[in-house]
Amino acid sequence: MRSPFKRALEFVVERLLGLAATLSVGITFGILFILFREAIPFFEHVTLKEFFLDTQWSPLFSPARYGIVPLLVGTLVTTLIACTFAIPAGIMVALLLSEYVPNRVRVWLKPIIELLAAIPSVVFGYFALLVVTPFLQKLIPELQGFNRLSAGLVLGLLILPYMASLAEDAFKSVPRSLREASYALGANRFTTAFGVVVPASFSGLSSAAILAISRALGETMVVAIAAGMLPSMSLNPLEPSATVTAYIVQVSLGDLPHQSIGYQSIFAAGLMLSLVTFSLNIVAHRIKLRRMERSDG
Amino acid sequence: MKALISSQQRRAKIYARIFVTAAFAVLGLSLLVLVLLFADLVMQGLPRLSTAFLTSFPSRFPEQAGILSAWVGSLCVVLLCMLFAIPVGIATAVYLEEYMNKSWYNSWIEICLGNLAGVPSIIYGLMALGLFVYQFDLGASVLTAGLTLSLLVLPIVIVSARESIRNVPDNLKEAAYALGASKLQMLRHHQIPYAQSGIFTGVILSLSRALGETAPLLTIGALTFIAFLPQTPFQDTFPWINFNWLGDPYTVLPIQLFNWTSRPQTEFHQNAAAASLILVTLTVLLNLTAIVLRNRSRRKYQW
Numbered sequence: 001m002r003s004p005f006k007r008a009l010e011f012v013v014e015r016l017l018g019l020a021a022t023l024s025v026g027i028t029f030g031i032l033f034i035l036f037r038e039a040i041p042f043f044e045h046v047t048l049k050e051f052f053l054d055t056q057w058s059p060l061f062s063p064a065r066y067g068i069v070p071l072l073v074g075t076l077v078t079t080l081i082a083c084t085f086a087i088p089a090g091i092m093v094a095l096l097l098s099e100y101v102p103n104r105v106r107v108w109l110k111p112i113i114e115l116l117a118a119i120p121s122v123v124f125g126y127f128a129l130l131v132v133t134p135f136l137q138k139l140i141p142e143l144q145g146f147n148r149l150s151a152g153l154v155l156g157l158l159i160l161p162y163m164a165s166l167a168e169d170a171f172k173s174v175p176r177s178l179r180e181a182s183y184a185l186g187a188n189r190f191t192t193a194f195g196v197v198v199p200a201s202f203s204g205l206s207s208a209a210i211l212a213i214s215r216a217l218g219e220t221m222v223v224a225i226a227a228g229m230l231p232s233m234s235l236n237p238l239e240p241s242a243t244v245t246a247y248i249v250q251v252s253l254g255d256l257p258h259q260s261i262g263y264q265s266i267f268a269a270g271l272m273l274s275l276v277t278f279s280l281n282i283v284a285h286r287i288k289l290r291r292m293e294r295s296d297g
Numbered sequence: 298m299k300a301l302i303s304s305q306q307r308r309a310k311i312y313a314r315i316f317v318t319a320a321f322a323v324l325g326l327s328l329l330v331l332v333l334l335f336a337d338l339v340m341q342g343l344p345r346l347s348t349a350f351l352t353s354f355p356s357r358f359p360e361q362a363g364i365l366s367a368w369v370g371s372l373c374v375v376l377l378c379m380l381f382a383i384p385v386g387i388a389t390a391v392y393l394e395e396y397m398n399k400s401w402y403n404s405w406i407e408i409c410l411g412n413l414a415g416v417p418s419i420i421y422g423l424m425a426l427g428l429f430v431y432q433f434d435l436g437a438s439v440l441t442a443g444l445t446l447s448l449l450v451l452p453i454v455i456v457s458a459r460e461s462i463r464n465v466p467d468n469l470k471e472a473a474y475a476l477g478a479s480k481l482q483m484l485r486h487h488q489i490p491y492a493q494s495g496i497f498t499g500v501i502l503s504l505s506r507a508l509g510e511t512a513p514l515l516t517i518g519a520l521t522f523i524a525f526l527p528q529t530p531f532q533d534t535f536p537w538i539n540f541n542w543l544g545d546p547y548t549v550l551p552i553q554l555f556n557w558t559s560r561p562q563t564e565f566h567q568n569a570a571a572a573s574l575i576l577v578t579l580t581v582l583l584n585l586t587a588i589v590l591r592n593r594s595r596r597k598y599q600w
Contacts, residue, residue, distance in 0.1 A: 010481050014396055020388035021406050027448055028409040034427035092320040111588045118584035120509025122551040123573045126558045127334045130566055190313030218417020220512035245419050252516040258431055270423040281415035
């Protein structure tokens with residue numbers, strides 16, 4: 001029989017490990033709780049109608065206007081540019097890696113793509129502002145110094161490895177037997193890839209695309225550095241615009257007193273952002289779960 | 298019939314060629330852009346790299362400015378972050394893989410963990426601003442930054458540790474139990490040691506992430522201009538060590554780099570390039586280590 005001390009130790013360790021695991025629940029609810037707590041005073045001051053319908057955002061100037069729409073427009077335009085590039089490109093690269101290249105090429109290509117993900121986003125911001133924008137200005141002279149186009153393109157480059165690795169996971173989960181059946185019918189690699197693997201992993205790809213969009217929405221440094229800080233309703237990619245995340249950075253750089261409306265406004269903006277990304281992540285998770293259940297059965 | 302098939306095949310072949318060309322073009326273009334980025338950093342930044350750059354404080358004069366306070370700050374913050382994230386992350390992973398039974402509570406843990414990995418980093422910053430800076434009154438200190446980053450990298454540590462713990466084959470565990478080991482003994486002497494290189498890989502990846510993270514530290518008030526170092530932890534009197542540095546203001550490498558990038562003068566942009574070069578080299582080297590380690594451990598253990 002084990003000594004009572006040892007048995008007690010086993011029990012204590014299990015409880016401690018459980019406590020550590022509970023922390024992740026705590027953080028999730030902590031995030032929501034803090035965001036709501038700090039944002040609620042903002043909504044006592046600003047009506048929801050004004051927040052969602054007003055087309056100007058200038059909480060720090062007078063007259064102060066509190067319409068989140070311009071920030072959302074900025075976020076959507078940069079995300080759209082990024083994802084138009086990164087989602088198809090990521091899927092193509094993943095398909096190339098999982099269906100086309102021989103193994104000895106893949107063992108080199110895959111780490112290189114993984115290394116892309118190692119570059120900090122602030123460095124991508126530097127790149128967008130000081131390398132990509134001057135280069136694009138040579139091609140498009142009317143491009144402004146801060147603009148959504150180069151921020152969006154570099155953002156796309158930043159999420160490309162993420163998208164590629166998620167898409168590759170989706171392709172990998174397609175059972176080998178499906179591919180073999182296709183080859184047995186005389187299909188070549190291209191027909192197998194596009195006629196079998198892509199349709200079979202459609203839900204995995206959608207879940208990957210949703211996660212990539214959610215990532216692009218929440219990315220901060222590239223847009224804060226290269227897209228400018230000016231809230232704007234325009235859809236023109238050549239113009240500067242603030243995004244939700246860039247606004248939070250802008251306010252944080254100044255020294256705003258605790259409990260001021262400016263301080264509360266970044267929590268309102270953050271709450272919007274996290275509600276959107278939370279729901280996107282949950283949708284992506286659901287799609288993935290459903291796929292797993294189906295392929296089990 | 299034969300003609301039909303061969304024309305279909307011909308078309309498929311053309312499409313295939315188009316696809317492969319396009320895919321390689323996309324891949325090549327992205328890699329080319331990154332090579333350009335690196336070349337630009339080297340050309341702009343390399344002339345600025347010197348011992349003086351590493352041992353000077355930031356300054357109004359770009360040619361005198363350096364990254365001393367930035368790298369010391371990064372070191373302190375990342376150290377603290379790891380000190381917290383590694384034990385908690387491994388403990389969570391062990392619990393989820395070895396102790397968890399399927400109850401409603403544990404499925405909550407799973408859901409929350411999945412969600413946390415997808416929370417934008419700036420949201421962690423806002424949470425830390427409300428919680429650590431104002432609720433716990435820790436201020437814009439090294440401690441706040443370390444705690445914030447540790448929450449941010451926790452999912453990375455947990456996910457990779459879980460995977461490597463799960464990959465330890467059951468027969469090794471059963472062998473330990475068969476010799477009379479308790480669960481704790483089995484974990485301590487068998488499962489965790491076997492999983493250790495995978496766990497270590499995750500730790501390195503999270504270290505690299507913590508090193509490059511900027512946005513959450515901006516929201517919790519990291520300063521962009523710091524011309525002093527945190528207090529030294531060593532002292533002459535008993536107990537010869539103190540933790541005052543935890544409460545000191547700080548700046549980190551990515552924030553210094555952000556500050557220099559957003560200034561209009563080109564001389565500061567060169568400083569930004571030099572700092573980027575250091576940062577990118579560090580993070581890429583860390584990730585490279587992680588990749589090599591992972592491949593080696595895959596070859597070492599053929600379960």
